[in-house]
Amino acid sequence: MADATMTRPSPQASARREAGAVVLRTHDLTKRYGERLAVNNLNLEVYRGDIFGFLGPNGAGKTTTIRMILGLITPTSGSVEVLGQDVATHRAEVLPRVGALVETPALYLYLSGRDNLRVVGDALGGVSDERIQAVLQMVGLAARQKDRVKTYSLGMKQRLGVAIALLNDPDLLVLDEPANGLDPAGIVEMRDLMRRLSAEGKTIFISSHVLGEVRQICTRVAILNLGKLVTESTVEDLTRGQGEFAVQVERPREALALMQAQPWGKSARIDEANGTLITQAPNGSGRDLNLFLVNLGFAPASLIPQTQDLESIFLTLTNNTAGEVR
Amino acid sequence: MNPSITTTTASIAPSQARSLSPSFIGLVRAELYKMWAQWTTRILLGLVFAATFLPYLLLLARSQTKTDFTAQPLYWTYNVAEISLTILRVLGGFALLVIAARAVGLEYQQGTIRVLLSRGVGRVQLLTAKLTSVTLLAIAMVIGSLILNSLLFLLQFGLIYGAGDQFSSAFTSGFWASVWAYFLTVLVSMAASILLAICVAVVGRSLSFGVSAALSWFAADNFAVLVLFFVYRLTQNDFWIKLPAYFLGPILNQLPSAYVPALLVQHTTEFGTTVTAPLGANTVGLTPFVTYDATHAFVVTLIYCVVFAVTAYILTWRRDVLE
Ligand SMILES: Nc1ncnc2c1ncn2[C@@H]1O[C@H](COP(=O)(O)OP(=O)(O)O)[C@@H](O)[C@H]1O
Ligand SMILES: [Mg+2]
Numbered sequence: 097m098a099d100a101t102m103t104r105p106s107p108q109a110s111a112r113r114e115a116g117a118v119v120l121r122t123h124d125l126t127k128r129y130g131e132r133l134a135v136n137n138l139n140l141e142v143y144r145g146d147i148f149g150f151l152g153p154n155g156a157g158k159t160t161t162i163r164m165i166l167g168l169i170t171p172t173s174g175s176v177e178v179l180g181q182d183v184a185t186h187r188a189e190v191l192p193r194v195g196a197l198v199e200t201p202a203l204y205l206y207l208s209g210r211d212n213l214r215v216v217g218d219a220l221g222g223v224s225d226e227r228i229q230a231v232l233q234m235v236g237l238a239a240r241q242k243d244r245v246k247t248y249s250l251g252m253k254q255r256l257g258v259a260i261a262l263l264n265d266p267d268l269l270v271l272d273e274p275a276n277g278l279d280p281a282g283i284v285e286m287r288d289l290m291r292r293l294s295a296e297g298k299t300i301f302i303s304s305h306v307l308g309e310v311r312q313i314c315t316r317v318a319i320l321n322l323g324k325l326v327t328e329s330t331v332e333d334l335t336r337g338q339g340e341f342a343v344q345v346e347r348p349r350e351a352l353a354l355m356q357a358q359p360w361g362k363s364a365r366i367d368e369a370n371g372t373l374i375t376q377a378p379n380g381s382g383r384d385l386n387l388f389l390v391n392l393g394f395a396p397a398s399l400i401p402q403t404q405d406l407e408s409i410f411l412t413l414t415n416n417t418a419g420e421v422r
Numbered sequence: 423m424n425p426s427i428t429t430t431t432a433s434i435a436p437s438q439a440r441s442l443s444p445s446f447i448g449l450v451r452a453e454l455y456k457m458w459a460q461w462t463t464r465i466l467l468g469l470v471f472a473a474t475f476l477p478y479l480l481l482l483a484r485s486q487t488k489t490d491f492t493a494q495p496l497y498w499t500y501n502v503a504e505i506s507l508t509i510l511r512v513l514g515g516f517a518l519l520v521i522a523a524r525a526v527g528l529e530y531q532q533g534t535i536r537v538l539l540s541r542g543v544g545r546v547q548l549l550t551a552k553l554t555s556v557t558l559l560a561i562a563m564v565i566g567s568l569i570l571n572s573l574l575f576l577l578q579f580g581l582i583y584g585a586g587d588q589f590s591s592a593f594t595s596g597f598w599a600s601v602w603a604y605f606l607t608v609l610v611s612m613a614a615s616i617l618l619a620i621c622v623a624v625v626g627r628s629l630s631f632g633v634s635a636a637l638s639w640f641a642a643d644n645f646a647v648l649v650l651f652f653v654y655r656l657t658q659n660d661f662w663i664k665l666p667a668y669f670l671g672p673i674l675n676q677l678p679s680a681y682v683p684a685l686l687v688q689h690t691t692e693f694g695t696t697v698t699a700p701l702g703a704n705t706v707g708l709t710p711f712v713t714y715d716a717t718h719a720f721v722v723t724l725i726y727c728v729v730f731a732v733t734a735y736i737l738t739w740r741r742d743v744l745e
Contacts, residue, residue, distance in 0.1 A: 192444065
């Protein structure tokens, strides 16, 4: 028990990474609907303090994964561990420490916003009125708390859904497309709320099919497509690109032919738009690439490591199949 | 891409003051609150209580009720009791059918079941809490109806008619035995209604399916009695006429007449002759054309109840929640 996991998470992300506590982990998680693999051998690790972006186009399997995490549907195979316990066998201990919002917010439309929190609170073993008021404040619904949810806009319902998720001060927040139905201002507010909660030490697992909604706040992202994990890494790692460089030289076609003869240069090409060479480097090193070119008499005018923007990575990783009818 | 650091696993640390865990009592309280917050519940209960006044108002409007009652207190008291219990059985059963189907159906329809389950509330626990809260509501309704009936009876016959002296000959032990037996059949039929409604709402996982299937069940099996009777007339095969003895609705309709001991009462007919005749229990709705004894009726009802409950629990327990 005296391990690092017992310490409260520090505010710095790096320190949290060192603490290394896994809050959520999936093992070969698979869900099959008839012939279709909605989720295919998914292995994820979410660390304490992460804001984990779970990205993928519509139909990628995000909601299905989240439902399995929350014990709502039974995996075809594989398992989910939350806070170190298998959800299938320890749901009563573990799930009360998770706050979740799955798809469109599910609410008791005939009750007021406050009464929605009250009945869920009762079911969870009692939540104080102060806590209810606090979460209503947090999501900006205090003024409308006595109105029936039936009269709320979609954005308000979404926020009440988040309030329900926050009700029992969970360690892990699982939010499925929380920005759906929010206007741009609402999305900004939602992001601010996520940042504040993260600063309080909560781990946030947030799914989205729109990268722009979450990219500014995520510490790590996983990209899912057709039920399979395409990539999982930090945002920095992902945007660092594939180790390619853009090189401006005179006589680029001659240089290209020489590079393509090298083992590291197989993917070298010329960007027709501006005539720059795009290539990998020997040992992945810009310095070595520079030396290679200089030795052959092609002193580069410029040599720039390529960073990829997350949007385009997301699109390249997912678009070959995104439009397909499944 | 894999982090090459060794990772430990976060254990359940007792952080802050939130040792929350799903509580059954809390669930039942939440269920009762939700039920009461729905206008449908209030309107249905209001209907049951409004209907309770009906027989008393009719008797009050009848000029010779006081004379009749003074002459034959047992006969009239028993009739009033029986009509009141019949109203409770039919209307109360209807109200519970709708309320129970809504309690389950709405949760699926509005998707709120996933909010509760994703917080660690057990599926079986949730269904049991719903069953418990509908049962509590039923008990409250029955007790309320009994109190209201007693008050109305005492008010009308005791205070308005000043007939207190006749009460001793009205409330005989035979009277209580029959009324108690009738009351039991009311409870049995309510229990069957609740379980039927919960079962079909779980099967359909929707409000509209739950409510309409629960309501049409009894309409359908009553109607089937007639259809099967004609099939019997055409085919002359006994099987068809015996079949309704296994239908829930007709069996419940028949239960009072099969189970409640007939009360022997002296009754003066319109023609002035006094007869001593057994007063059988009222039936409402169709009964099987072949009569069976009470044991048969109870056993068949019990089997239905068990099947409803087991189906509801197994489906709730096993199925994925896709709402
Ligand atoms: N109950 C179901 N039955 C059959 N197929 C389903 C079911 N639920 C989801 N799917 C399929 O699984 C895939 C993943 O769906 P989902 O998890 O909802 O994707 P996302 O949330 O990423 O948009 C989709 O192709 C969807 O059609
Ligand atoms: Mg989804």
